[in-house]
Amino acid sequence: MTSTRSLWSQIALLVVIISLCVFPFYWMVTTSLKTQVVALEAPPVWLFEPTLDNYRAALFEDGVLRTLINSLIIAVCTTALALVLGVPAAFALARFEFRGKKDLWFWFITNRMVSPIVLALPFFLIARNLGVLDKHITLILIYLTFNLPIVIWIVTDQFRGIPYDLDEAARLEGASQFTIMRKICLPLAMPGVAVSAIFSFIFSWNELMFGLVLTRSEAKTAPAMAVSFMEGYNLPYGKIMATSTLIVIPVLIFALIASKQLVRGLTMGAVK
Amino acid sequence: MRGQVPRKTIFSFIGPAVLGLAIVGIAPLLYAIWTSLHFYNLTQLRRVEFIGLQNYWNVLTDESFWQAMWRTLFLLGTALPLQIALGLGIALVLHQPGLTLLKTLARLSLVLPMATTYAVVGLLGQVMFNQKFGVVNQLLGGADINWIGDPQNAFIMIIFWDVWQWTPFVALVLLAGLTMVPGEIEEAARLETKSKWTILRYVQLPFLLPGLVAVLILRTADTLKLFDMVFTLTRGGPGASTEFISLLIQRVGFRAFDQGLASAQAIILLIITIVLAQIYIRVFYKEV
Incomplete structure (x- = not known):
């Protein structure tokens, strides 16, 4: 009965894959529910009385709530801005013929390759000279360096998939290109726009380095906050994991919603 | 027109x-x-x-810069083959027919690691790999391994998390390639031979190549960018044992405050990235 045996080994493999993926999250959540005494027990305990104290302390005493709000404001605004700038550009790349189009396309896409530290150094000096360190607007603009390319990439693709006949018909009736985009193509391209918005949100929400370098307190983002717990001895592991859980949960929800397109978005610029 | x-x-x-x-x-x-x-x-x-090109000269003759660069490529050279091997294995398992529900569940769980905030991965590493109360040593049968404080172990830990986070990505990219193989061709091949290896090599591999090229390029770029996870996990330590190129530049610019030298390092990193991107554009858009 080789087939039943191979079936069982397949089930076993799948269970192993799922557990390996999920276990760190299980450990994160359970640690966040431990008191400091329980969290520091060696060897670690698996059964204990859960408490929400870490969440309460982190959110309301240490100001994690405010950093989460900062992250939310920044991620939402930069995503909106990336869409406003990126959707018309994507439409032009998909529909118009012009010289240098290919070069422009590559320039947009290669931004994905550049290490953020290359930009973090000059951003810091410029922001300091302009007096905009620790301001939301600084991060909102800077996150465009990776959000705009992802929006252009996904939405251009989506516009290309819309039959050209529709444009043609509208143009014969005297509609301007802008009207064609807004009234005819954009409603059909909505799935792509939504996915690119989810990506833009996830990338901005997850970003650490710019947040670390360009904010202090006012505009501090949640990942930068989580890192600041790591200073000194006797680290508050429960609180760190509670903050981590709060950061990760929205991202995971969005990622699961867009799971089908996630791979496509991450291979941006490398798969046609 | x-x-x-x-x-x-x-x-x-x-x-x-x-x-x-x-x-x-x-x-x-x-x-x-x-x-x-x-x-x-x-x-x-x-x-x-x-001071003209003095900073550039200092970078190019600076051993710690090249060591960080070499360390970064070494990480790529160790993590990427593991990711491809494991990713291919997972993709092949998921590609087999049957067990739909469990496979959907597996596909959804694969999405989780790659969406996780990189900084949080590093924090998780701190908790799970702690020598005294970390769960990893417990699962290794009560081992007493100093993961974070030992140069070699710290490097292995970084490889582990990189593989954990990005193997799912490789697996899903390759799975997408496998589903591109026309069903009748795969069926015909299965009637011809029982060897899974032969089918993989001659039937499936051509469909996997574009995905593999993409993985190679993106993992290269992302390893040059790698910062958040390592920063929260080891800060480049102990010593400089996990100080990858982006961490080195951050340390020089923001912890040693030498913005001039760090900028020169960043520009050189940018040039290396552009050269790699050009190579990729040539290879990918002309040949595949």
Whole structure:
């Protein structure tokens, strides 16, 4: 009965894959529910009385709530801005013929390759000279360096998939290109726009380095906050994991919603 | 003719995005080039002076820069083969027919690691790999391994998390490739031979190649960018044992405050990235 045996080994493999993926999250959540005494027990305990104290302390005493709000404001605004700038550009790349189009396309896409530290150094000096360190607007603009390319990439693709006949018909009736985009193509391209918005949100929400370098307190983002717990001895592991859980949960929800397109978005610029 | 529109229209559509990306993407680079040509230390701002290519010379002859670069490539060279091997294995398992529910569940759980905030992965590493109360040593049967404080173990730990986070990505990319193989060709091949290896090599591999190229390129770029996870996990330590290129530049610029030298390092990293991107554009868009 080789087939039943191979079936069982397949089930076993799948269970192993799922557990390996999920276990760190299980450990994160359970640690966040431990008191400091329980969290520091060696060897670690698996059964204990859960408490929400870490969440309460982190959110309301240490100001994690405010950093989460900062992250939310920044991620939402930069995503909106990336869409406003990126959707018309994507439409032009998909529909118009012009010289240098290919070069422009590559320039947009290669931004994905550049290490953020290359930009973090000059951003810091410029922001300091302009007096905009620790301001939301600084991060909102800077996150465009990776959000705009992802929006252009996904939405251009989506516009290309819309039959050209529709444009043609509208143009014969005297509609301007802008009207064609807004009234005819954009409603059909909505799935792509939504996915690119989810990506833009996830990338901005997850970003650490710019947040670390360009904010202090006012505009501090949640990942930068989580890192600041790591200073000194006797680290508050429960609180760190509670903050981590709060950061990760929205991202995971969005990622699961867009799971089908996630791979496509991450291979941006490398798969046609 | 299709697609021919007045220049003014084109510009009004694409101008704002180009302008936006130029302001946040190109202007800072020009400023970084300017900084890199100066002695520019945040602790001695009265003494900013033009020193030509001195910073570049210092970087190119600096052993720690090349060591960080080599370390970065070494990480790529160890993590990527593991990711491809494991990813291919997972993709092949998921590609087999049957067990739909469990496989959907597996596919969904694969999405989780790659969406996780990189900084949080590092924090998780701190908790799970702690020598005394970490769960990893417990699962290894009560081992007493010092993961974070030992140079070699710290490196292995970084590889582990990189593999954990990005193997799912490789698996899903390759799975997408496998589903591109036309069903009748795969069926015919299965009637011809029982060897799974033969089928993989001669039937499936051609469909996997574009995905593999993409993985190679993106993992290279992402390893050069790698910062968040390592910063929260080891800060590049102990010593410099996990100080990858982006961490080195961050340390020089923001912890040693030498913005001039760090900018020169960043520009050299950018040039290396552009060369790699050019190679990829040539290889991928011409040959595949």
